[in-house]
Amino acid sequence: MQTLTNIGDNLVKGISARYGLSYEAVVHMLVAVNNGGGSMAQFNCPELGGSGQWMRGGMTMVGDMFNNGLKNTIDNLCNELATILANNQVFPVIPAGTLGSNQWWPVNLGNPSSTGSQNNTRYAVFPNRLAIEKNGQVTLYDTLDHQIGGVSQQQGNDISLTFSSQWGNISVNSLPVIADDSFTQTHSSHNTNFAQSTDFAKQQQSPPETGSNDKMMSSESTAINASQYSVNETLDIIEKLAQLRDLGALTDAEFNEKKSDLLQRI
Structure with missing residues (x-):
C-alpha cells in the first residue's frame, strides 16, 4: 500500500470514518486523485462500485450509471481529497525527476x-x-x-x-x-521506418574507405548507381531526406547539399 506521512495517515483515517469507507479504499482514491493532478481520477474500487472516473467540476462516471447517490459520494470524496493534496504533505517527499515523485518527468x-x-x-x-x-x-x-x-x-x-x-x-x-x-x-516497434531512414542518411554521409584505388572504384560505382535513378526515385530520396531534416537527423546545410547532388544526377 502507498506510504503516507503522519499527517496523511490521520487525514485518511478521519475521512474513512466520516464516509464509512475502509482505510484502503480512501488511500486508493487518494492515489487516483493525486495521479490525476488533483483535477481528475480513474479508479477501480469495489467499495465505490468498481471502475469509474471523476473530473473536478465535470462528469463523474461509475459502473451503476443511474446511482446518483454513489456519484455524489465520489464527487464529494474526490473534491475533499484534492483539497487535502493541495494543502498538505500527505506523501513522503521524493526527489523531483524520480518516478515516485509527483514530478516524475526529467x-x-x-x-x-x-x-x-x-x-x-x-x-x-x-x-x-x-x-x-x-x-x-x-x-x-x-x-x-x-x-x-x-x-x-x-x-x-x-x-x-x-x-x-x-x-x-x-x-x-x-x-x-x-x-x-x-x-x-x-515503444521502439513503431520507429522501424525512422531507424531505416536514419541508416540511409548514415550511408549517404559515410566517407569512402581509404586507398586511392578503392576510393576511385567507390566513386565510380556511386556515379553508376546514381545515374540509374529515375526522376521519381530521386524525388522519393529527397522526400526521405526532408523527413530526416524535420526530425533533426540532418541539418539544413546537409539536406541542401544532398538534394543539390541528387538533382544534378537526374
Missing part, C-alpha cells in the same frame, strides 16, 4: 503545460515533447509540429493514449521516440 524539461493520467498511464506535455510513464518506465516522445491541447477519452482495450492537436487526434504510437540514455525505449 527535470530538464521544466514545467509541463498539462499533466494527467488515463488507463493507468501518466502523461506530461511540454513544448515539442511528451513524457509518458507506464509501469515504472518513462518514455519521451517528439511531438513534431503538433500543438497538443488535451488527451482524448479512450474506449475498449487500446491502452495507447490519443491527444488532440491542431491537426486533429494524434496517437502516441505515431510519434517518434526520442533516443536518450536516461530512458528505456519501450
Whole structure:
C-alpha cells in the first residue's frame, strides 16, 4: 500500500470514518486523485462500485450509471481529497525527476503545460515533447509540429493514449521516440521506418574507405548507381531526406547539399 506521512495517515483515517469507507479504499482514491493532478481520477474500487472516473467540476462516471447517490459520494470524496493534496504533505517527499515523485518527468524539461493520467498511464506535455510513464518506465516522445491541447477519452482495450492537436487526434504510437540514455525505449516497434531512414542518411554521409584505388572504384560505382535513378526515385530520396531534416537527423546545410547532388544526377 502507498506510504503516507503522519499527517496523511490521520487525514485518511478521519475521512474513512466520516464516509464509512475502509482505510484502503480512501488511500486508493487518494492515489487516483493525486495521479490525476488533483483535477481528475480513474479508479477501480469495489467499495465505490468498481471502475469509474471523476473530473473536478465535470462528469463523474461509475459502473451503476443511474446511482446518483454513489456519484455524489465520489464527487464529494474526490473534491475533499484534492483539497487535502493541495494543502498538505500527505506523501513522503521524493526527489523531483524520480518516478515516485509527483514530478516524475526529467527535470530538464521544466514545467509541463498539462499533466494527467488515463488507463493507468501518466502523461506530461511540454513544448515539442511528451513524457509518458507506464509501469515504472518513462518514455519521451517528439511531438513534431503538433500543438497538443488535451488527451482524448479512450474506449475498449487500446491502452495507447490519443491527444488532440491542431491537426486533429494524434496517437502516441505515431510519434517518434526520442533516443536518450536516461530512458528505456519501450515503444521502439513503431520507429522501424525512422531507424531505416536514419541508416540511409548514415550511408549517404559515410566517407569512402581509404586507398586511392578503392576510393576511385567507390566513386565510380556511386556515379553508376546514381545515374540509374529515375526522376521519381530521386524525388522519393529527397522526400526521405526532408523527413530526416524535420526530425533533426540532418541539418539544413546537409539536406541542401544532398538534394543539390541528387538533382544534378537526374
